[in-house]
Amino acid sequence: MAVQGILTVIKFVVIAIAILVLGLITSWIDRKVTARIQARVGPPWFQPIADILKLLGKETLVPEGAGRNVFLYAPVIGLAGMALAAALLGNALISPEVGFVGDVVVLVYLLVIPAIALIIGASASGNPMAAVGASREMKLILGYELPYLIVIATVIYKTGFTLKLGDIVETQALDGWNLWSISGVIGFFILLLSAQAKLGLVPFDIPEADQELMGGVITEYSGPPLALIRITKTMLLAVLPLLMVTLLMGGVQFEGLSILWGFLKYLVIVVLIVLIRNTNPRVRIDQALKFFWGPVTALSIIAFILAYWGL
């Protein structure tokens, strides 16, 4: 029993590291595609790794008047939540049978932890820019979380009330992808937009707003804590498209060539995210909130009703 437990822990760690590597590759793809869109050459392949290594080697500064412990532990908590979410999702993809009922719900909770940890850390830093960033991040979470949850509920409904990631994948293997229906297509776009907001990429990079808030929530972070935040963001960049592949596009199979097919599905979503990021200006926080609570939530409710009608 104990050996089993240790093996599971090792497996989870390995999966989390694998997802981090996938995230590093994705973040290079993101920067390279961005560069090509702007007719540039773009960074070399090791750029995301170099960024993180460099930050790990730098000095950690704690601003005067900051809550020292909260400020320094917030990124660790964020990374812990993120790593657990990554391990849970990866585990469900590699061996669909071992999950537990309700792991979708746990995953949804875990995915909010990095954002909340950032809010706590930013509030503890005692910087007005970070405070504004934290308040914006909070509003943004309230905005995107609602349609996101409704879409996930739609997917759960469509697969016959399965609350297990592995079962969602298996149901799709039998009945075809969730994407191939009107409600699936609507859900896909809503998940895409929410992923954009969760990642803090351009139309919704309001909390970090480089031009007005100088990095917003991460203004005061330097050195290793900033590296942890980067790692968390990198993993999120891999986990969100993977979650979309799992929920709507039949997951990733790990036998032979089908792993390439799985990677292709993943890549399509990543490139879509990058394209949205490069072709849109940033919106204001009130516009973002109106957008998510107005049309997007309405669409997600319509998707749910369509799913109820079997469309």
Added chain:
Amino acid sequence: MSLTRWALKKSPWVYHVALSPCNNCDIEILDLLTPRFDVERFGIKLVGSPRHADALLVSGSVNRHVLPRFIELYKQTAKPCVVFGIGSCALSMTMFRDSYNTVGPLDKVVKEIDPNAIIAYVPGCPPKPEAMILGVVKALQTL
């Protein structure tokens, strides 16, 4: 060469500090960051907060008014960092050298704050973006 040193050379994030320049140097620095020169090839990225910076691009002759701000800014930057004096003003104060409000060339000022600081110069009035890229690359090679 340690791994973090290698990483520092491959990903210098820059923060733009304008210490009372005439604005031409700043325009050239912003030019440098446009897609045309594509400094992301070398991992150079403009960041909004000195806490994230590895290199401070300083333009202009340091005067009494901005000195306290600059000292604070330098202390806020996570070490190791490199200070770049961009343009002749930072280098030799050019025509402002006898001005009543100029406190001194950049290296003197920085050495007063931190004797071990790494300082590099890119001369020109204003220097071309190509010259700045050359300066950054050369300075990083000596690290």
